[in-house]
Amino acid sequence: MELLECKNIYKDYGKKQVLKDVNLKIPRGKIVGLLGKNGMGKTTLIKLINDLLTPTSGEILVNGKEVGIESKKIISYLPERTYLDKSMTIKQTLKYFTDFYDNFDIEKAKRLIKDLDLEIDTKISKMSKGMQEKLQLILVMSRNAELYILDEPLGGVDPATRDYILDTILNNFNEDASVIISTHLISDIERILDEVIFIDKGKIILCSDADKLREKEKASIDEIFRRMFKC
Amino acid sequence: MLSKCLKYDLKYIYKLLIVFYLIDIVFAIFTRILFSFDNSFMLHILALIASGITISFMFSIVINNLMRVWARFVKNVYGDESYLTHTLPISKSTIYTSKFLSSIITMFTSMLVILLCIVIAYYSKENLEVLKNTLQIFATVMNSTTIKLILTAFFVIFLEFTTILQAGFTGILLGHKSNNLRMVKSIVYGYLNYLLVGVISVLIIYIIGLFNPNIMALFSTNINNVVAVDVVKKSLVLGVFIYITFICIYYFIDIKVFKKGVNVD
Numbered sequence: 001m002e003l004l005e006c007k008n009i010y011k012d013y014g015k016k017q018v019l020k021d022v023n024l025k026i027p028r029g030k031i032v033g034l035l036g037k038n039g040m041g042k043t044t045l046i047k048l049i050n051d052l053l054t055p056t057s058g059e060i061l062v063n064g065k066e067v068g069i070e071s072k073k074i075i076s077y078l079p080e081r082t083y084l085d086k087s088m089t090i091k092q093t094l095k096y097f098t099d100f101y102d103n104f105d106i107e108k109a110k111r112l113i114k115d116l117d118l119e120i121d122t123k124i125s126k127m128s129k130g131m132q133e134k135l136q137l138i139l140v141m142s143r144n145a146e147l148y149i150l151d152e153p154l155g156g157v158d159p160a161t162r163d164y165i166l167d168t169i170l171n172n173f174n175e176d177a178s179v180i181i182s183t184h185l186i187s188d189i190e191r192i193l194d195e196v197i198f199i200d201k202g203k204i205i206l207c208s209d210a211d212k213l214r215e216k217e218k219a220s221i222d223e224i225f226r227r228m229f230k231c
Numbered sequence: 232m233l234s235k236c237l238k239y240d241l242k243y244i245y246k247l248l249i250v251f252y253l254i255d256i257v258f259a260i261f262t263r264i265l266f267s268f269d270n271s272f273m274l275h276i277l278a279l280i281a282s283g284i285t286i287s288f289m290f291s292i293v294i295n296n297l298m299r300v301w302a303r304f305v306k307n308v309y310g311d312e313s314y315l316t317h318t319l320p321i322s323k324s325t326i327y328t329s330k331f332l333s334s335i336i337t338m339f340t341s342m343l344v345i346l347l348c349i350v351i352a353y354y355s356k357e358n359l360e361v362l363k364n365t366l367q368i369f370a371t372v373m374n375s376t377t378i379k380l381i382l383t384a385f386f387v388i389f390l391e392f393t394t395i396l397q398a399g400f401t402g403i404l405l406g407h408k409s410n411n412l413r414m415v416k417s418i419v420y421g422y423l424n425y426l427l428v429g430v431i432s433v434l435i436i437y438i439i440g441l442f443n444p445n446i447m448a449l450f451s452t453n454i455n456n457v458v459a460v461d462v463v464k465k466s467l468v469l470g471v472f473i474y475i476t477f478i479c480i481y482y483f484i485d486i487k488v489f490k491k492g493v494n495v496d
Binding site: 013014047050051052053054068069070072073075077079081082083084085087096099100101 | 232235239243246311312313314315317318319320321322410491492493494495
């Protein structure tokens with residue numbers, strides 16, 4: 001059974017069709033890059049998997065079951081925006097995650113927060129946006145999930161922070177789990193990808209093993225992407 | 232999971248409301264103290280100002296309660312925080328029920344605080360006597376007791392606010408099904424829902440009136456003519472029943488709409 005399977009997914013916003021017949025299978029234990037230009041449907045697809053949007057038609061299965069309580073127990077999702085209640089402190093946020101997620105490792109989270117030199121009693125509203133994003137990443141990666149979905153984790157951050165983010169992802173994800181990373185900054189994550197999915201104008205145009213693709217095209221994923229999506 | 236959701240919802244709403252509660256109680260105490268000095272004109276003026284502030288804070292409590300509950304709902308279900316809310320391993324009906332219960336609980340405590348402030352600021356033997364005498368007239372006419380009358384009034388006002396809250400929730404849910412002008416549509420739908428409850432309530436009473444001339448008297452006589460007490464009582468009970476039914480209907484509609492899924496921004 002595949003960890004994630006999307007069958008004939010369509011998503012419309014009024015007359016605008018954002019996703020067209022998306023079919024996808026994500027196996028276990030892989031780091032998958034969901035790659036595409038801005039506005040091509042990456043975030044929409046991710047939102048559908050996370051029950052933040054309802055598909056116009058089609059079916060999404062996680063561990064063979066429809067998206068719901070069971071899928072949410074095993075998916076750890078990092079959205080593009082900061083979703084934490086800003087009136088809470090870090091400590092209260094940790095308690096919140098412990099309350100709702102059985103697989104949340106609070107000790108790991110505390111350790112990672114300490115590495116960032118953050119005080120546990122700091123109010124989230126007092127933290128910079130960058131710090132809030134790092135805290136969010138820590139919370140997401142501190143869950144022993146089966147599928148991590150990270151939407152544009154490298155968007156709008158400096159190179160040093162990019163390294164921090166990639167290291168946090170690589171050092172903390174569950175070995176048997178899969179990771180889906182959506183991004184358009186391919187050169188930064190290319191080295192860690194096992195598989196790549198190219199999405200363009202709401203359609204999956206390529207699904208391949210990263211090494212095989214490099215071998216076949218005699219080029220890096222970044223170069224292949226640039227070639228395919230040349231304006 | 233419902234208790235956990237409820238805990239966080241209540242914490243959020245009370246965080247601000249408690250400030251309003253405290254301010255109102257403090258001003259109610261000021262009002263009481265200042266009114267006790269009956270030999271100073273200036274202190275009497277100050278007492279009137281404190282009394283005005285106490286009363287305006289009573290309104291603020293209700294308005295803030297309503298707005299904060301709705302704002303929490305929009306923020307949690309459709310705003311940035313919805314990215315966390317909808318990815319928690321809990322059912323949609325649990326999320327909604329928590330919002331619904333937290334709104335009812337906070338509205339109930341708000342009304343209790345308002346009642347408490349009234350007692351603190353204005354309780355005196357003379358005032359109590361005036362109130363008792365006034366209510367006694369109504370109680371006698373209604374063949375009831377003053378305590379029952381006060382409790383009924385409290386319950387009816389509470390029910391009215393609960394209906395407003397519920398109509399607002401339904402409005403937000405329906406408004407956010409659309410892809411554009413979501414807030415405007417939410418407000419319009421909210422008003423329409425509330426209006427609908429009123430119109431249907433009157434319509435039901437009218438239909439019953441077609442078979443009961445006493446109840447029809449509510450529509451066919453003017454305010455100067457005396458309507459039978461029994462009719463007023465029956466209409467009140469009917470009204471309460473209709474409102475509770477509507478609250479339940481809206482609750483189940485909302486759960487159904489919510490379960491169909493959301494489309495967050």
